[in-house]
Amino acid sequence: MRRYFSSILLILVALNTGWFVIYSGSVGLRGLVSEAPRDVSRVFVNGYPAINAGIALHMIAGALLTVGAPLQALPIVRRRWPGLHRRFGYTLFGAAMVTGLGGLLYIGLNGTVGGWWMSLWFAIYGLAIICCAANVVYFAMDKDMVRHFRWAVRLIVLAVGSWIYRMHYAIWYAATGGIASNRDFTGLFDQVQVVAFFVPYLLVAELLLRWRTMKARPA
Numbered sequence: 122m123r124r125y126f127s128s129i130l131l132i133l134v135a136l137n138t139g140w141f142v143i144y145s146g147s148v149g150l151r152g153l154v155s156e157a158p159r160d161v162s163r164v165f166v167n168g169y170p171a172i173n174a175g176i177a178l179h180m181i182a183g184a185l186l187t188v189g190a191p192l193q194a195l196p197i198v199r200r201r202w203p204g205l206h207r208r209f210g211y212t213l214f215g216a217a218m219v220t221g222l223g224g225l226l227y228i229g230l231n232g233t234v235g236g237w238w239m240s241l242w243f244a245i246y247g248l249a250i251i252c253c254a255a256n257v258v259y260f261a262m263d264k265d266m267v268r269h270f271r272w273a274v275r276l277i278v279l280a281v282g283s284w285i286y287r288m289h290y291a292i293w294y295a296a297t298g299g300i301a302s303n304r305d306f307t308g309l310f311d312q313v314q315v316v317a318f319f320v321p322y323l324l325v326a327e328l329l330l331r332w333r334t335m336k337a338r339p340a
């Protein structure tokens with residue numbers, strides 16, 4: 122059972138992101154083709170095609186990244202179909218770049234609904250995704266599989282981060298009715314969330330990676 126733990130966990134995560142992946146992909150596609158994208162989502166700005174195209178492509182690429190990153194890490198894919206792992210790896214790298222750069226472009230041109238604090242942390246999140254994706258590919262090409270694995274773990278945590286962000290909200294609203302959260306995303310809960318959806322998960326991943334290295338080291 123222990124052998125299959127990581128595969129089961131990765132499949133469960135990928136399946137659970139399904140609703141958000143469909144939501145993100147469909148809003149992105151509709152925003153891209155609509156003449157009044159603001160009717161599709163409040164993130165679009167009528168009359169500003171560059172902003173809208175950037176954030177719409179970001180949503181479509183982000184959807185692929187969210188579900189694709191955990192599936193890409195499945196041990197069976199890595200071992201049995203290395204060619205598929207390689208090709209899909211480059212595809213995910215492209216998706217990570219479009220997601221991160223599209224989000225950063227949107228922040229630069231329009232800002233976020235929650236103001237500078239949300240913009241700051243979303244920008245850090247975007248830069249972290251770009252940095253991790255670049256390192257995953259760099260160390261794969263360098264044949265340094267230990268570092269490739271470490272950066273891939275960090276990238277998966279970040280790739281599902283946007284889904285985690287929505288899950289935190291869903292749980293919080295179900296439990297409290299939305300205390301300390303508002304439509305402008307300026308409540309205390311909103312302000313904590315822009316950090317809490319990825320930083321603590323990255324720290325836990327880092328601890329697990331260190332523990333794994335220590336365990337593998339001969340006494």
Ligand code: HEM
Pocket residue numbers: 144145148162164179180182183184186187220221222223224225227228232233234235243244246247248250279280281282283
């Ligand atoms: C990892 C996959 C990602 C997916 C699937 C995704 C998806 C989405 C979706 C669907 C929206 C529209 C808001 C909503 O209806 O909930 C959105 C908004 C946004 N995303 Fe992402 N996103 C991802 C990653 C990122 C990253 C890495 C950044 C950082 C650069 C980012 C920055 C933004 C910004 C700035 C907005 C607009 C926020 C606002 O003002 O409301 N996203 N994203």
